[in-house]
Amino acid sequence: MKKSGPAPDRNLVWSVPVTVAQLPESGLRQRVEADSAQREAIAAAVGVTAVLQAVADFDLMPVADGRVDVRGRVKARVEQACVVTLDPVENEIDETVDVTFAPPSRIAASPKPAQADEGEEADIPDPPEPIVNGVIDLGKLATEFLVLGIDPYPRKPGVTFTPPETPEDPDEHPFAALRALKAGPGGSQGGGAKKPKGK
Secondary structure (H helix, E strand, O other), X not given: OOOOOOOOOOOOXXXXXXXXXXXXOOOEEEEEEOOHHHHHHHHHHHOOXXXXXXXXXEEEEEOHHHOEEEEEEEEEEEEEEOOOOOOEEEEEEEEEEEEEEXXXXXXXXXXXXXXXXXXXXXXXXXOOEEOEOOEEEHHHHXXXXXXXXXXXXXXXXXXXXXXXXXXXXXXXXHHHHHHHHHHOOOOOOOOOOOOOOOO
């Protein structure tokens, strides 16, 4: 009798959970594709007019210390409103995925950046993503990379977009308020949303 997998997370717009303990030693290749209801929910969540297609192919490979390497590709087609004419515009998304997952106990709290010979901070790899309750949710991962591929300023072919002039006073710039929010009461900037590894 075939064992049923974990139930999808109802808090996610696109949930395809995979139990790490059930992964074969040779790895698992899996394709996930959002249905019409999921695409509608994704569109509403990410702020586009429509998600016409969303599909992802993943290779999951167990490695040492309970870690799992997840590599693959997320492809989607979204409809957005042109920032100039407001006419509908279709854009293709094609994002490469290369992320390592690990049990929370195996993830370092905050690795210290190494120092290069010149005294500058050297590049350090992103810490692994946590395996939550023994599960990696491929739908959630695909959604995160789909969001990365969305064009923030979609334009119809041939339409020119002229950005507004930057105010002379930096404090009047629209992003000044965003910086103030990030700085918080203490005045020092906090960390923003981390971009998933693979970009």
